[in-house]
Amino acid sequence: MMIKRLTNKLLMGIIIFHILALSLLPPFTFTEVKAAADSPGFIIQADWVVGKNMTPSIVFTETSGSDKTPMLRVHYEEAVIYGMKLTKQFSTPSGPVSLTLKADGPVRMSGMTVDTSSLSFKGACLRATENIPDAGLEDVTMVVHYMNAGGSNIEQLSLQTVDGNQGPAKPKKTQILVDLALLPYTQALKEVEKISSGKKPLVCDEPVADEGDVKPGEPKASIPDELSREDLVPGEEVIEDRVGKVTDPVTKVIDPATGVIEPVTGITDPITDPVKDIVKPVEKVIKPVTKPVKKVLKPVTKPVKKIVKPVTKPVKEVVKPVEEKLKPVTAPVKHALSESCKRVKDTKGKITKDLGLDLIDQALKEGKTLPELCKGDASLTRALEDFEDGLTDILGLDFIFKALGQDEEAKLKRMKETLKNQKDNFIISL
Amino acid sequence: MEEREQEVQVRSGFSKKAFWTSLASGFLLLGLLLVSFGISGVACAVPIAGVGDFYVKFDQLEGTGYTFYPKLGETSSSDSSPQGTNLIKDVTIKNLQLYKDFKVGGDTIRVLITASKPVRITGLHHDAGLIQANAKFQNLTLKENNSSNWQKQFEQTSSKITLENAKLKTHYLFQETINMAGMKLTVEKIK
Structure with missing residues (x-):
């Protein structure tokens, strides 16, 4: 009996110990494991x-x-990428899988936008919102989460999916983004505003401390480290084309001259014949104009005969006064149109990108489809149906929509994402 | 007893005549089927799978509504092999060549399907392990999605795609409709 009680107590003790031990484990341990696996x-x-x-x-x-991670967004109007290689690693139920996209030829992109969390390169210093007209980055490695290009031309593309983890080690996460990620979202947004207005350096190929005197995209080799432009006295200039480092020093000494040059002995004879006058004077100059120009344009002598005749007869019939007055509105208006619906009504058959995005946002907010937004008005409902069909067709989404099935929210989100990437003057004609 | 054993061995032996007859009749039937498609011009919902990986080559492909995402799929040598799924809504392909090589004895037999005229496809679903081409995209987007399904975590989309001088190692091919005028099927021995 005693042994049974002791055994029960021991078992209870073990169970309580395990519960305590589990409760002491940090709650984010499992999240970290998932994040590391998802990469x-x-x-x-x-x-x-x-x-x-x-x-x-x-x-x-x-x-x-x-859903929301702070990223460094780099936008290029035009870019050419040499030696590009893209790698994405996946953790699948069957083990790690890698996707590699490699271009052996140059990759030409127009309107390229890249969102990156880690970036390393040589050749420039990036400051928030500051434009670099001609940027050249060398040895670029970045962890990208979103990439978009209006037009792209990839020569000698090779796209492959293989087993295992492939690709290089990720560069160190950009410090400014690490700091922002620690802040709550609203506070992070304020910090971003501050960074953007102050044009602070975001990432450079060298430590930020050396940054102050170097303008973005400017080659640093043109100014010595110990001398900045501000140190120069007025009138002084930095010599841009300086002699570079001596890479191939002269080692052999030229042989010294040993033989003495003999003195000149023969004297040159004096000049006896002076130089004769060679230049001949100009004999004939251009003769002066003596005869006046005879015929110029004839002056207008005859008056213009026919002019517009003056109006003699007064206008007989004026607009008739309105005889019938409008009847007072007795029935109340059944459906008040929303602001977006009114805007659709005013578009005259052309829906802009901004209006389209507003409509999609409203539909997402209200959990409706696009045609359901202006349900009270049959013509507007038809117009929105046409808009939805036109947009789906132009953006080439109908095939993807088939795969999404009845998930209207996912369709709207996809539509919004694709429409966002269109040009600002994008218009759907109904 | 020895005679009996010999007799059994002879009966279980490989019959070349039967093999070649069945292979030839199989290809003849397949050829007739494909030729009928060639005459009518249109074939609907055509999956080409279960023959292992085969190659698709062409001079030019122009398509609209392109989506790419990774997947694990069956191949001739594995139940679960990494691949990429390419979905293209409307496609026109110039100088299309599909071929599959079979090892028969010591020889390699190539079954080749070609189309002398542009091939028009709608609703193309294409799973490939390798794509080699010169590529052009309009509105190209590569993005990540926050999803627990690894296949949905990454996708590449483009409103228009053009591939030139392409070679694709293919595992699965499906078309909602295909118009393959000028089609030709050949079976030839290669080195």
Whole structure:
């Protein structure tokens, strides 16, 4: 009996110990494991990225592990990428799988936007919202979560999916983004505003401390480290084309001259014949104009005969006064149109990108389809049906929509995402 | 007893005549089927799968409504092999060639299907392990999604795709409709 009681107590003790031990485990342990396995982001490597009008900024982007993560957004008007390689790793039930996209030829992109959480390169210093007209980055490695390009031309593309983890090690996460990720979202947004207005350096190829005197995209080699432009006295200039480092020093000494040159002995004879006058004077000059120009344009002598005749007869019939007065409105208006519906009514058959996005937002907010937004008005409902069909067709989404089935919310989100990427002057004609 | 054993061995032996007859009749039937498609011009809902990986080559492909995502699928050598799914809404392909090589004895037999005229496809579903081409995209987007399903975590979309001088190692091919005028099927021995 005693042994049974002791055994029961021992078992209870073991169970309580395990419960306590489990409760003491940090709650984020499992999340970390998941995040590590998912390995968000795809790595893009490039030997060189040369582009026009590069503008960096900070945004919040969806990743495979989070809805809103602070990212460094780099936008190029045009860019050419040399030696590009993209790698994405997946954790699948059958083990790790890697997707690699490689271009052996140059990759030409127009209107390229890249959202990155980690970035390393050589050749420039990126400051928030500051445009770099001609940017050249070398040895670029970045962890990208979103990439978009209006037009892209990839020469010698090779797209492959293989077993195992492939690709390089990810670069260290950009410090400014790590700091922002620790802040609550609203506070992070305020910080981003501050960073953007102050044009603070976001990421550089060298420590920020050396940054002060170097302008973005400017080659640093042109100014010595110990001398800045501000140190120069007025009138002084920095010599841009300086002699570089001596790479191949002269080692052999030229043989010294040993033989003495003999003195000149023969004297040159004096000049006896002076130089004769060779230049001949100009004999004939252009003769002066003596005869006046005879015929110029004839003056207008005859008056214009026919002019417009003056109005003699007064206008007989004027507009008749309105005889019948409008009847007072007795029936109340059944459906008040929303602001977006009124805007659709005013569009005259052309829906702009902004209006389209507003309509999709409203539909998402109210949990409706687009045609249901203006349900009270048959013509507007038809117009919205046409808008939905036109947009789906133009954006090439109908095939994807088939795969999404009846998930209207997912369709609207996809439609919004695709419409967002269109040009600002994008118009759907109904 | 020895005679009996010999007799049994002879009966279970490989019959070349039967093999070649059945292979030839199989290809003849397949050829007739494909030729009928070629004459009518249109075939509907055509899946080409279960023959292992095969190659698709062409001079140019122009398509609209392109989506790419990764997947694990069956191949001739594995139940679960990493692949990429390509969905294209409307496609026109110039100088299309589909081929599959079979090892028969010591020889390699290639079954080749070609189309001398542009092939028009709607609703293309194509699973490939490798794509090699010169590619052009309009409105190209590569993005991540916050999903527990690994296949939905990454996708590549484009409103228009153009591939030139392409070679694709293919595992599965499906078309809602295909118009393959000028089709030709050949079976040839290659080195």
